[in-house]
Amino acid sequence: xxxxxxxxxxxxxxxxxxxxxxxxxxxxxxxxxxxxxxxxxxxxxxxxxxxxxxxxxxxxxxxxxxxxxxxxxxxxxxxxxxxxxxxxxxxxxxxxxxxxxxxxxxxxxxxxxxxxxxxxxxxxxxxxxxxxxxxxxxxxxxxxxxxxxxxxxxxxxxxxxxxxxxxxxxxxxxxxxxxxxxxxxxxxxxxxxxxxxxxxxxxxxxxxxxxxxxxxxxxxxxxxxxxxxxxxxxxxxxxxxxxxxxxxxxxxxxxxxxxxxxxxxxxxxxxxxxxxxxxxxxxxxxxxxxxxxxxxxxxxxxxxxxxxxxxxxxxxxxxxxxxxxxxxxxxxxxxxxxxxxxxxxxxxxxxxxxxxxxxxxxxxxxxxxxxxxxxxxxxxxxxxxxxxxxxxxxxxxxxxxxxxxxxxx
Amino acid sequence: xxxxxxxxxxxxxxxxxxxxxxxxxxxxxxxxxxxxxxxxxxxxxxxxxxxxxxxxxxxxxxxxxxxxxxxxxxxxxxxxxxxxxxxxxxxxxxxxxxxxxxxxxxxxxxxxxxxxxxxxxxxxxxxxxxxxxxxxxxxxxxxxxxxxxxxxxxxxxxxxxx
Numbered sequence: 055x056x057x058x059x060x061x062x063x064x065x066x067x068x069x070x071x072x073x074x075x076x077x078x079x080x081x082x083x084x085x086x087x088x089x090x091x092x093x094x095x096x097x098x099x100x101x102x103x104x105x106x107x108x109x110x111x112x113x114x115x116x117x118x119x120x121x122x123x124x125x126x127x128x129x130x131x132x133x134x135x136x137x138x139x140x141x142x143x144x145x146x147x148x149x150x151x152x153x154x155x156x157x158x159x160x161x162x163x164x165x166x167x168x169x170x171x172x173x174x175x176x177x178x179x180x181x182x183x184x185x186x187x188x189x190x191x192x193x194x195x196x197x198x199x200x201x202x203x204x205x206x207x208x209x210x211x212x213x214x215x216x217x218x219x220x221x222x223x224x225x226x227x228x229x230x231x232x233x234x235x236x237x238x239x240x241x242x243x244x245x246x247x248x249x250x251x252x253x254x255x256x257x258x259x260x261x262x263x264x265x266x267x268x269x270x271x272x273x274x275x276x277x278x279x280x281x282x283x284x285x286x287x288x289x290x291x292x293x294x295x296x297x298x299x300x301x302x303x304x305x306x307x308x309x310x311x312x313x314x315x316x317x318x319x320x321x322x323x324x325x326x327x328x329x330x331x332x333x334x335x336x337x338x339x340x341x342x343x344x345x346x347x348x349x350x351x352x353x354x355x356x357x358x359x360x361x362x363x364x365x366x367x368x369x370x371x372x373x374x375x376x377x378x379x380x381x382x383x384x385x386x387x388x389x390x391x392x393x394x395x396x397x398x399x400x401x402x403x404x405x406x407x408x409x410x411x412x413x414x415x416x417x418x419x420x421x422x423x424x425x426x427x428x429x430x431x432x433x434x435x436x437x438x439x440x441x442x443x444x445x446x447x448x449x450x451x452x453x454x455x456x457x458x459x460x461x462x463x
Numbered sequence: 464x465x466x467x468x469x470x471x472x473x474x475x476x477x478x479x480x481x482x483x484x485x486x487x488x489x490x491x492x493x494x495x496x497x498x499x500x501x502x503x504x505x506x507x508x509x510x511x512x513x514x515x516x517x518x519x520x521x522x523x524x525x526x527x528x529x530x531x532x533x534x535x536x537x538x539x540x541x542x543x544x545x546x547x548x549x550x551x552x553x554x555x556x557x558x559x560x561x562x563x564x565x566x567x568x569x570x571x572x573x574x575x576x577x578x579x580x581x582x583x584x585x586x587x588x589x590x591x592x593x594x595x596x597x598x599x600x601x602x603x604x605x606x607x608x609x610x611x612x613x614x615x616x617x618x619x620x621x622x623x624x625x
Contacts, residue, residue, distance in 0.1 A: 397541065
């Protein structure tokens with residue numbers, strides 16, 4: 055008897071051989087508490103010896119009902135929920151949500167806020183890739199890289215704290231612009247960090263790129279053809295590693311990305327090693343974007359002039375009656391967003407993130423759907439695992455770079 | 464009859480030339496193309512868009528609950544064509560009495576989890592889906608959390624009662 059789905063679901067149990075010639079299979083429960091699943095992911099593996107014959111991911115352990123909660127909060131309050139989805143690149147989430155709501159509102163964002171958003175989103179990408187590289191290398195037995203990457207991450211978290219007062223749940227990009235004026239001396243702090251970064255990325259490369267153990271564990275592992283990846287809804291570095299140079303920052307530029315000069319790294323092999331090369335190069339390109347953003351940062355306001363949405367200046371409130379009325383209405387009722395719907399995709403470190411927001415004209419969203427990259431990317435897990443050695447699953451999982459908070463929301 | 468400004472766009476024009484009866488409505492929402500079709504035609508139209516208009520990516524499938532208005536549910540398909548750099552949303556309106564749709568898993572395999580999520584959260588069923596089970600909520604859960612008549616707090620499974 056072959057194991058049925060219910061047998062798979064009950065987790066760890068060995069199948070007794072039945073009829074002669076029937077394959078002898080073992081069902082192995084991987085996760086939800088397993089260090090290499092990077093969160094609470096459960097994968098039910100059916101094994102023939104050491105070969106995975108069937109893999110079935112089971113998700114939802116981190117489901118917190120963020121989409122439901124969003125319907126019970128004000129528009130601006132939802133920004134704080136977006137931080138808690140993909141907690142390694144929360145600024146990309148803030149940006150994607152803000153862009154969707156701003157599209158509904160028809161808000162014009164001043165150039166300084168747009169450039170600052172680009173700078174922060176790229177710092178978030180470096181942060182996310184550093185965490186990915188450190189943990190991925192650790193899974194494959196290279197411990198030093200982990201310490202190096204977390205050293206850089208610490209610097210980045212200090213920068214985020216400087217901007218927003220928070221290390222991780224920054225909520226710094228808000229509807230209409232930024233949460234606070236950028237702090238004095240931000241450019242010096244960011245420049246100090248970003249000057250040193252390319253050298254450090256070279257260091258990671260030197261540790262891993264020609265490391266025979268790393269090569270054996272990653273080259274030719276978990277490659278899936280590009281057509282299958284696209285069909286399964288995979289986005290981001292995984293498809294760029296499989297040969298398609300599609301990046302939303304270039305294809306559908308937002309927040310003035312069209313004014314920056316950067317390249318989209320592409321590899322052809324589509325295996326774990328190619329994904330490593332793509333993400334490594336993305337860190338270098340992000341550093342280039344951040345440098346350009348510091349050098350060319352426009353002067354001017356850091357948030358939109360929209361008193362019906364944002365709290366008016368303190369000075370205006372003391373002198374103008376309208377400003378006081380707007381202040382009262384925004385505080386007591388919350389901002390109102392005209393009825394309609396909008397979707398604005400953003401390239402997060404993991405792929406396409408977009409918020410499909412629907413408004414009925416009220417002070418709370420009618421519906422916020424979060425199209426998260428990790429959810430789409432995880433659908434390709436079965437095809438990466440099946441027919442491979444169980445040891446390769448660790449490399450494949452790490453190379454997908456998902457965040458379970460982003461999958462389950 | 465569809466608005467002229469929409470028929471001037473290449474994708475709606477191609478759909479109209481292929482089968483004039485397949486679209487039941489169309490609009491531009493903040494510049495984004497939204498096309499309405501019916502339950503009977505959604506799979507045909509998806510296949511046409513994928514094969515003839517290169518919408519090789521199904522970005523997501525989701526749903527909106529318009530409770531208490533009927534038709535209550537709007538199934539939403541976010542499509543994307545990388546070669547044409549074009550996005551559109553397909554929508555199907557569903558009455559609460561027959562919240563059933565044919566699955567598009569045969570067109571895009573990536574629809575699998577998104578349709579499971581819509582089923583889990585809204586109770587909209589997908590005919591012909593290979594594995595229609597709850598995906599985020601536990602299997603024993605009763606009700607569909609993203610329906611508007613499902614409370615945010617105070618559900619009988621809330622932790623308070625434990």
